[in-house]
Amino acid sequence: MLLQLPTENIPIQEISIHKNVKLFIKREDLIHPQISGNKYWKLFYNINHYLEKNPEKPYIITFGGAFSNHIAAVSAVGNLAGIPTLGIIRGEELEHKWRDNPTLLFAKRNGMNLKFVTREEYRHKEKLTEFLQQEFPDALVVPEGGTNEDAVEGVKMMLNEQTKDFDYLCTAVGTGGTIAGISKFCEENQKVIGCKVVDDASLENKISELTLKQNFNLIDSCFGGYGKISDENIRFINDFKEKYDIPLEPIYTGKMMQKVVELIEEGYFPENSRILCFHTGGLQGIEGANLLLEKQNRNLII
Ligand SMILES: Cc1ncc(COP(=O)(O)O)c(C=O)c1O
Structure with missing residues (x-):
């Protein structure tokens, strides 16, 4: 039996990146050492x-x-x-x-x-x-x-009193279950941004069927394709770790954060927006990614 964990205790950390908006990250990656994040x-x-x-x-x-x-x-x-x-x-x-x-x-x-x-x-x-x-x-x-209807119901537990306080909720999108749950259970005034790391044209419909809402926007965040790791993203992830002491991985959360920062710099979010990104875990993938990068004589993820 999986126990319901106390979601109110999950830290939300501020990322001071731009003066025009307030950016935060909810550390679902800390929820469990082996079954982390979403x-x-x-x-x-x-x-x-x-x-x-x-x-x-x-x-x-x-x-x-x-x-x-x-x-x-x-x-x-x-x-x-x-x-x-x-x-x-x-x-x-x-x-x-x-x-x-x-x-x-x-x-x-x-x-x-x-x-x-x-x-x-x-x-x-x-x-x-x-x-x-x-x-x-x-x-x-x-x-x-x-990803299925049970998964969407479970994602409701990523939302709580504290998450109601944000204008935008952002997540990486792979199979669509996580964004469907956020979109289904968030507040009426909140907008959901899905950073799509897979080039899959059917995702929008699949998510709509699961959430039955249209409050989400999918934004291409593939950066070269699913599973592809760019040097720019490695630099971004390593800078982020150094500045905020928050690890990201290169397949989902690293791409989501890089895209959200790009959107902030492009002025996508209105001034003073409060933006919350979900850290959906997946840090176990760093070791495998580094093995591949090492073989290619490239910089590693720290
Ligand atoms: C770390 C991480 N973030 C985000 C996602 C995307 O979630 P979903 O497949 O529900 O879109 C996944 C895939 O499950 C993942 O492993």
């Missing part, structure tokens, strides 16, 4: 609703790429709750290389079984899900990134 909330009802049904032999199956924060989080839940887990991983070439990948190694150490599939097979996840649900009728099959 992952905790997206899994909260998925897992608790499943366990309430008292499956005889609980089993959790999910999907993800080689560096997936979601795979890491589900494996940690499985380990903590004593539930066996299976991760369907994109890329059959990883079958013999998973020990070199810190995320997959972490998942394995948490007892997760890994099944590697080709990119083509992975693209047809709906078929895979159907097949898995037939093969394991008692299992909980969580979609990629954990």
Whole structure:
């Protein structure tokens, strides 16, 4: 059972970056050492609703790429709750290389079984899900990134009395569950900015279906494509860490913060706006990113 954590205690830190607006970051990354940020909330009802049904032999199956924060989080839940887990991983070439990948190694150490599939097979996840649900009728099959209606309900817990005090709420967008939850449960006067790190034209509709509101705006924050790490972003992340002592990672939160700062400098936000960015965690990904950067003889993330 995942416990409801005391969300009122999560720090909101000010980032003094520009005189015209007030920028803050809510440290959801501090919520849990292994199931950090939005992952905790997206899994909260998925897992608790499943366990309430008292499956005889609980089993959790999910999907993800080689560096997936979601795979890491589900494996940690499985380990903590004593539930066996299976991760369907994109890329059959990883079958013999998973020990070199810190995320997959972490998942394995948490007892997760890994099944590697080709990119083509992975693209047809709906078929895979159907097949898995037939093969394991008692299992909980969580979609990629954990995004579904239960996830959206869970994200409500990222909002509280303190978050009502902001004009803009910003988050990184991957599969869309987090922004859908923020958009669904925020105040009527608040605007939601989604920094889209994936080039996926279907996201807007998917999010609209989950939130049923139109208070959000998606802004391209791919910076070269999903998972691509630019030198400029590494510099931004390292500067941010030095100035504010807040770590960011290069796939989601680093890109979101860089984009929000760009928007502030372009004058996107009206003067005196109060802007809140959600730090959605994912810091486990830094180690894997640094291994890749090292191979390319590039600067590392500190
Ligand atoms: C660290 C981090 N931030 C943001 C997101 C984006 O969340 P969502 O997939 O709900 O859009 C993810 C993906 O789950 C993530 O791992």
